[in-house]
Amino acid sequence: MQSANEFEYRPEHFQQIKAKVYQLAGIKLSDTKDSMVYSRLARRLRALKLTSFDQYLHYLDSHLQQEQQEFINSLTTNLTSFFREAHHFDHLAQYLKTYPGEKRIWCAAASTGEEPYSIAMTVAEHYGRFDYPVKIIASDIDSQVLTKAKQAVYSIDRLENMSAARLKQFFWRGKGKMQGQARVVPELSNMVEFQTINLLHEWPHKKPFDIIFCRNVMIYFDRPTQLRLLERMAKIVKPGAYYFAGHSENLAMARHLMLPVGKTVYRFVN
Ligand SMILES: C[S@@+](CC[C@H](N)C(=O)[O-])C[C@H]1O[C@@H](n2cnc3c(N)ncnc32)[C@H](O)[C@@H]1O
Incomplete structure (x- = not known):
């Protein structure tokens, strides 16, 4: 545990935070995350001018409606990139060729937008x-990540691996104050609708989906939560819909719901 910190941080603080983020977001923090939790939440303590973790935990309980979003925002891991796990986008292009027509795609852990914009580029291409x-x-x-996603502005170094053709077609390079940055062209950003959704809560979707991208988020949940979510997803997709999983997500326990059709690509068996 931390010592000589700006704020006193005891093992029971970490345990309470761990229980809370599990309850609110389904995220299972391992015990190795204690210093990450300290540094992320220390920023909240400073912002709120609190002087201890005891005070913060009390504040969180007594102002749950106000504070829970900030608490969750502080503790999520949002690592992502354009065309991450590139084989999925090849698979998507192949799917669009095989099954032409109108489609509904849900990107269920979109982070700062690189993933849904990669889907949109594949569709537009x-x-x-x-x-x-x-x-x-x-x-x-x-x-917070969704605000960044909607702004659709990225540092040029995040686009390093993108082909020159994609850069030209889908981004405006910033000039002057925006030097070193690029903006997704509005035609592309307009293809994506962003919504704040906690996967553990109700989902607002009214119509069924053809494809779900749910990548690199299930790893934060325990098995019963993963299975519950997959069972709910199976109910909101069209027959034979596709599911794209993260590279280290093993969905073998859901064979009754979906079968593998490629590397970390599944098809619902509904
Ligand atoms: C590591 S990022 C993955 C981003 C992207 N899908 C990818 O693979 O590059 C995980 C995302 O899951 C989100 N997340 C964590 N718990 C969630 C929950 N209960 N409901 C919805 N999203 C959640 C986080 O905020 C974060 O943006």
Whole structure:
């Protein structure tokens, strides 16, 4: 545990925080995350001008409605990148070729937007237009990353591995004050609708999906939570819908719901 910190941080503080983030977001923090938790939440203590973790935990309980979003935002891990696990986007392009027509895609842990914009680029490239009726709904529990996603502005070094053709077609390079940054063109950003959704809570979707991208978020949940979410997803997809999982997510326990059709790509058996 931390010592000589700005704020006193005892093992029971970490245990309470761990229990709270599990209860609110389903996220299971391992015991190795104690210093990460300290440094992320120390910022909240400073912002709120609190002087101890005891005070913060009391504040969190007594102002739960106000504070829970900040608490969750502080503790999520939002690592992502454009065309991460590139084989998924090849698979998506192949899917669009095999099953033409209107589609609804849910990107269920969209983080700062790189993933849903990669989906949108794949769709736009496939149809050769931005206005084909493919609806991409991108959601995340973390309101702060979604704000960044909606701004659609990225540092040029985040685009290093993108082909020159994609850069030209899908981004505006910043000039002057925006030097070193690039903005997703509005035609592409308009293809994506962002929503704040906690996967543990109710989902607002009214119509079924053809494809779900739910990558690198299940790893933060325990097995019963993963299974519960997959069972709920199976109920909101069209027959034979596709599911894209993160590279280290093993969904073998859900064989009754979905079968593998590629590397970390599954098909619902509904
Ligand atoms: C590591 S990022 C993955 C981003 C992207 N899917 C990818 O693979 O590159 C995990 C995301 O899951 C989100 N997340 C964590 N718990 C969640 C929950 N209960 N409901 C919705 N999103 C959650 C986090 O805020 C974070 O942005």
